[in-house]
């Protein structure tokens with residue numbers, strides 16, 4: 019499952035950061051998951067919940083920030099919430115629109131203990 023490999027990647031990243039900072043654990047980690055990132059935030063959260071056991075993130079406070087998908091219409095320049103990649107402009111029904119937000123999947127902050 020895709021979300022499992024994303025969770026493993028996040029744990030590996032946290033592990034590298036901890037080694038770099040000579041820390042034994044991570045206190046806090048904040049991850050941004052965009053609605054259009056292709057990562058299911060709920061599935062990711064439960065995958066991470068399973069995988070953190072005995073990892074560097076075992077004791078860490080995990081915060082997920084979900085960012086809504088944002089699109090900008092190429093014809094009328096209107097910005098609107100996009101719940102999927104193929105969404106058309108609600109004003110003029112134009113397609114394609116440019117994605118202007120919600121594609122992020124990244125670790126925003128990490129605090130070593």
Ligand SMILES: [Zn+2]
Nearest residue numbers: 091094107110
């Ligand atoms: Zn439009």
